[in-house]
Amino acid sequence: MKNKKINKTIRVEPDLWDKFIKIARYKDSDASKEIRKFIKRYLAENSQLFLEMETKI
Numbered sequence: 633m634k635n636k637k638i639n640k641t642i643r644v645e646p647d648l649w650d651k652f653i654k655i656a657r658y659k660d661s662d663a664s665k666e667i668r669k670f671i672k673r674y675l676a677e678n679s680q681l682f683l684e685m686e687t688k689i
Contacts, residue, residue, distance in 0.1 A: 644652075656666050675682070 652666070653663055656662055
């Protein structure tokens with residue numbers, strides 16, 4: 633189940649999305665890769681908070 637992926641819809645202003653796509657392409661990347669990297673970094677930065685939340689449940 634680890635390799636199973638999900639699709640989500642996000643809302644973002646068109647001009648921000650266009651700039652995001654252009655920068656990602658310039659860096660030989662794509663939007664999906666960059667969003668996954670952001671999520672991983674966000675989770676790493678908040679791992680302590682996540683542990684605290686899990687112990688309260």
